Amino acid sequence: xxxxxxxxxxxxxxxLDADTPGARSSLRDRVERALRRAIDEGRLEPGSALxxxxxxxxxxxxxxxxxxxxYGQLVxxxxxxxxxxxxxxxxxxxxxxxxxxxxxxPSPSSDAAPPIRYDLRPGIPDLRATxxxxxxxxxxxxxxxxxxxxxxxxxxxxxxxxxxxxxxxxSRSRRADPDAARVTITHGATDGxxxxxxxxxxxxxxxxxxxxxxxxxxxxVAESNGLRPVPVPVDEDGVDTDVxxxxxxxxxxxxxxxxxAHQFPFGAAxxxxxxxxxxxxxxAHRALIIEDDYDAEFRYDRRPIPALQxxxxxxxxLIGSLSKSxxxxxxxxxxxxxxxxxxxxxxxxxxxxxxxxxxxxxxxxDFERHLRTARSRFRHRRARLLDAIRRxxxxxxxxxxxxxxxxxxxxxxxxRAAALTSGGAELGLGLTxxxxxxxxxxxxxxxxxxxxxxxDALIEEAVARLALLIRNAAE
Amino acid sequence: xxxxxxxxxxxxxxxLDADTPGARSSLRDRVERALRRAIDEGRLEPGSALxxxxxxxxxxxxxxxxxxxxYGQLVxxxxxxxxxxxxxxxxxxxxxxxxxxxxxxPSPSSDAAPPIRYDLRPGIPDLRATxxxxxxxxxxxxxxxxxxxxxxxxxxxxxxxxxxxxxxxxSRSRRADPDAARVTITHGATDGxxxxxxxxxxxxxxxxxxxxxxxxxxxxVAESNGLRPVPVPVDEDGVDTDVxxxxxxxxxxxxxxxxxAHQFPFGAAxxxxxxxxxxxxxxAHRALIIEDDYDAEFRYDRRPIPALQxxxxxxxxLIGSLSKSxxxxxxxxxxxxxxxxxxxxxxxxxxxxxxxxxxxxxxxxDFERHLRTARSRFRHRRARLLDAIRRxxxxxxxxxxxxxxxxxxxxxxxxRAAALTSGGAELGLGLTxxxxxxxxxxxxxxxxxxxxxxxDALIEEAVARLALLIRNAAE
Numbered sequence: 001x002x003x004x005x006x007x008x009x010x011x012x013x014x015x016l017d018a019d020t021p022g023a024r025s026s027l028r029d030r031v032e033r034a035l036r037r038a039i040d041e042g043r044l045e046p047g048s049a050l051x052x053x054x055x056x057x058x059x060x061x062x063x064x065x066x067x068x069x070x071y072g073q074l075v076x077x078x079x080x081x082x083x084x085x086x087x088x089x090x091x092x093x094x095x096x097x098x099x100x101x102x103x104x105x106p107s108p109s110s111d112a113a114p115p116i117r118y119d120l121r122p123g124i125p126d127l128r129a130t131x132x133x134x135x136x137x138x139x140x141x142x143x144x145x146x147x148x149x150x151x152x153x154x155x156x157x158x159x160x161x162x163x164x165x166x167x168x169x170x171s172r173s174r175r176a177d178p179d180a181a182r183v184t185i186t187h188g189a190t191d192g193x194x195x196x197x198x199x200x201x202x203x204x205x206x207x208x209x210x211x212x213x214x215x216x217x218x219x220x221v222a223e224s225n226g227l228r229p230v231p232v233p234v235d236e237d238g239v240d241t242d243v244x245x246x247x248x249x250x251x252x253x254x255x256x257x258x259x260x261a262h263q264f265p266f267g268a269a270x271x272x273x274x275x276x277x278x279x280x281x282x283x284a285h286r287a288l289i290i291e292d293d294y295d296a297e298f299r300y301d302r303r304p305i306p307a308l309q310x311x312x313x314x315x316x317x318l319i320g321s322l323s324k325s326x327x328x329x330x331x332x333x334x335x336x337x338x339x340x341x342x343x344x345x346x347x348x349x350x351x352x353x354x355x356x357x358x359x360x361x362x363x364x365x366d367f368e369r370h371l372r373t374a375r376s377r378f379r380h381r382r383a384r385l386l387d388a389i390r391r392x393x394x395x396x397x398x399x400x401x402x403x404x405x406x407x408x409x410x411x412x413x414x415x416r417a418a419a420l421t422s423g424g425a426e427l428g429l430g431l432t433x434x435x436x437x438x439x440x441x442x443x444x445x446x447x448x449x450x451x452x453x454x455x456d457a458l459i460e461e462a463v464a465r466l467a468l469l470i471r472n473a474a475e
Numbered sequence: 476x477x478x479x480x481x482x483x484x485x486x487x488x489x490x491l492d493a494d495t496p497g498a499r500s501s502l503r504d505r506v507e508r509a510l511r512r513a514i515d516e517g518r519l520e521p522g523s524a525l526x527x528x529x530x531x532x533x534x535x536x537x538x539x540x541x542x543x544x545x546y547g548q549l550v551x552x553x554x555x556x557x558x559x560x561x562x563x564x565x566x567x568x569x570x571x572x573x574x575x576x577x578x579x580x581p582s583p584s585s586d587a588a589p590p591i592r593y594d595l596r597p598g599i600p601d602l603r604a605t606x607x608x609x610x611x612x613x614x615x616x617x618x619x620x621x622x623x624x625x626x627x628x629x630x631x632x633x634x635x636x637x638x639x640x641x642x643x644x645x646s647r648s649r650r651a652d653p654d655a656a657r658v659t660i661t662h663g664a665t666d667g668x669x670x671x672x673x674x675x676x677x678x679x680x681x682x683x684x685x686x687x688x689x690x691x692x693x694x695x696v697a698e699s700n701g702l703r704p705v706p707v708p709v710d711e712d713g714v715d716t717d718v719x720x721x722x723x724x725x726x727x728x729x730x731x732x733x734x735x736a737h738q739f740p741f742g743a744a745x746x747x748x749x750x751x752x753x754x755x756x757x758x759a760h761r762a763l764i765i766e767d768d769y770d771a772e773f774r775y776d777r778r779p780i781p782a783l784q785x786x787x788x789x790x791x792x793l794i795g796s797l798s799k800s801x802x803x804x805x806x807x808x809x810x811x812x813x814x815x816x817x818x819x820x821x822x823x824x825x826x827x828x829x830x831x832x833x834x835x836x837x838x839x840x841d842f843e844r845h846l847r848t849a850r851s852r853f854r855h856r857r858a859r860l861l862d863a864i865r866r867x868x869x870x871x872x873x874x875x876x877x878x879x880x881x882x883x884x885x886x887x888x889x890x891r892a893a894a895l896t897s898g899g900a901e902l903g904l905g906l907t908x909x910x911x912x913x914x915x916x917x918x919x920x921x922x923x924x925x926x927x928x929x930x931d932a933l934i935e936e937a938v939a940r941l942a943l944l945i946r947n948a949a950e
Binding site: 133190 | 527529530533534562599600602603605607608610611614615618619621623624625626627629631661662663665666669677696699802803804805806807817819820822823824825826827828829928
């Protein structure tokens with residue numbers, strides 16, 4: 001999972017969760033209502049420009065159609081104003097023709113988002129613990145040691161030392177079936193998913209099975225490459241492989257995106273029986289399993305489960321990155337592919353200097369040192385967070401194995417997560433409704449609480465504020 | 476122009492120029508013949524795997540159709556062997572069913588290419604003069620000073636300090652009409668071209684006017700995004716804008732990719748009259764000019780010509796990068812766009828650390844310091860190269876203004892450039908036939924000689940060897 005843009009002002013501005021009144025409404029309606037609300041409440045001023053539909057779609061993790069439909073409806077009603085060659089803007093009202101210049105003051109950019117003091121957003125590693133000096137050393141080493149002739153040479157699928165280092169790491173740490181020849185260095189999981197799904201589309205795939213709920217970004221990338229996501233429900237054993245096989249038969253889908261080590265966001269590990277079952281399915285249908293190995297390094301109760309890829313290297317494409325384990329700011333990741341699939345070579349591969357630094361960082365053991373420290377920090381943070389939740393929010397269900405950097409907190413009956421996320425922002429809490437990750441299967445109102453970037457000094461305070469918020473919402 | 480993969484073993488193995496016997500043959504035929512020749516001559520052994528058609532097409536800068544057609548023909552003839560789920564291989568001959576494992580020894584990877592001692596390939600900067608320590612300092616500074624909260628924040632179209640620094644540089648040095656809000660940070664020119672042409676396709680464009688000859692990579696990216704290139708001949712005043720306008724009228728093309736500062740490869744500067752004319756065309760048709768500003772910083776006889784973008788910021792998209800001016804290994808570039816076009820936000824933007832380093836490198840003046848040194852070095856190198864050519868190859872025409880890092884050398888009547896490129900490789904000369912860049916307009920047999928990465932100590936020796944080669948070819 002790519003976590004490079006977790007703070008998105010438009011996500012904040014347009015809270016898609018704020019208006020789900022029990023019944024499920026379509027995404028298009030939710031976007032339209034969110035826009036209308038932002039305008040009615042003055043958060044979007046008359047004359048202010050909206051992002052291009054494609055950009056907004058990407059930001060919200062919805063298809064572009066959803067946004068153009070929502071814009072189109074509001075333009076038709078005169079709420080928005082669209083003219084060729086210019087941004088869609090909030091209408092100035094009847095009789096006004098020209099948009100006035102944007103008002104001075106903070107624009108709706110990411111800077112305008114309220115500061116998050118208690119960071120409970122999922123998908124962000126500990127930004128305070130970024131191994132800045134180790135990464136700087138790796139970069140320095142790369143720049144000092146890269147031979148001149150490598151600087152302009154072709155490195156299809158990545159710089160050989162980086163591919164070797166990733167293969168060795170995946171073998172050692174994820175017990176994957178390694179082969180440097182099948183490793184591609186990417187800009188991150190999103191980049192890998194982009195290359196893979198383009199290739200799947202080229203081969204005639206038009207659908208892809210995805211877990212429901214799941215991280216929206218990879219799903220959106222598949223969709224933008226012409227693969228319609230088919231949601232498959234998950235439970236406490238991970239993705240329901242019976243339903244997966246049935247939906248595959250029904251839709252013809254021959255590719256599946258799964259998180260076997262640690263389901264996002266429910267936090268289950270795929271049970272051994274289901275691991276076998278999904279591989280049987282892939283073998284029977286010559287299907288491709290895309291294993292999103294986003295935070296498998298962080299397991300606190302036992303050793304990490306080996307990668308699914310190990311069991312069926314001919315049917316599993318493993319994608320991973322440094323974004324959640326080290327930093328989203330490095331823009332580096334990898335794929336380990338079956339021999340049967342050979343996606344297009346990226347026209348814009350990662351910087352060679354960065355790739356050489358990655359090789360250095362992995363082979364010197366800096367990555368695993370960083371992971372050990374992070375694992376220990378997250379284990380303690382998780383334990384304290386759970387203690388605080390049990391104390392301040394007794395009786396609320398928490399879901400997720402002792403792993404990763406997030407958990408799911410089920411809310412008391414009648415409390416709406418969407419109401420908490422906006423209220424939480426005012427208290428400095430960065431909260432995320434489970435609903436954001438849900439595609440089809442209705443779920444109990446819950447929050448996904450990430451603790452990767454939660455300040456240790458503020459854990460109890462964060463939970464106290466959250467408890468206050470939940471109590472107030474219940475009254 | 477993206478120069479990140481100038482050494483490509485398959486380009487060497489399959490010399491598309493080697494068989495152009497006066498008359499123009501189709502690209503498909505040339506690829507097919509090149510494959511056949513490589514097999515006949517034993518450069519491709521029975522059983523050895525060919526690259527996926529898409530990869531080979533990208534490498535050769537041709538459309539994928541060309542390669543699949545060539546493969547298809549050879550498979551039909553039993554020269555190649557294709558089976559589902561496996562690479563296309565050189566056939567083992569009648570009666571053999573299974574491909575044998577690849578032979579030991581060097582594989583046809585870039586490592587197997589003969590070492591180039593006299594590097595006359597165009598498009599590569601001086602690799603020995605890569606500002607390694609300055610770039611390491613910029614990276615160190617970036618890692619030391621990036622605020623924690625920026626590490627995981629959204630930076631649509633790029634990190635604000637980098638966009639500001641690029642806008643300031645373009646204004647100062649290219650006299651462009653700057654606006655940081657319209658700057659996008661990219662992985663390089665190819666990335667920019669990719670984003671731009673995807674957007675053009677989305678808006679209904681199906682053709683793009685390109686200079687003939689021109690750098691194949693950007694053309695190939697446009698083609699892969701569904702824009703058919705329409706070649707427009709160039710002469711000593713740059714691209715022929717009369718023909719451009721006529722072809723636009725004829726084909727409906729409303730986008731043009733041009734190199735106004737320094738035509739590639741002929742080295743002309745677009746004349747003032749034509750600058751005005753191409754802008755008039757763009758205004759009249761609401762067309763987009765893509766200004767590939769690939770080496771405009773290097774002008775030796777006068778100050779660099781200001782960017783075309785300055786004259787019509789509403790109609791010109793300027794794309795540039797560090798690849799030719801600093802190093803292709805950094806993977807960084809930029810676009811300055813008109814307000815009228817807003818390409819998709821990249822799903823895999825450049826590393827934030829790299830972007831912060833770019834900001835530092837530009838604002839500290841390191842980039843311009845590097846350019847000054849490089850400019851002086853290239854000026855002297857060019858002068859010595861021209862002296863040596865006049866002495867050892869008297870009477871041969873050299874084309875190109877005093878700029879950039881390459882020139883075009885017309886060959887004596889009857890001498891075929893393709894014969895020189897293969898013969899040159901044996902003498903350690905990295906040579907490139909003009910034909911490689913030609914799409915439609917027939918040209919005199921010529922070599923494009925790059926001197927960006929030519930060792931100063933070897934200039935005279937390189938020309939002496941080249942002269943020997945040309946004399947031998949004439950006999």
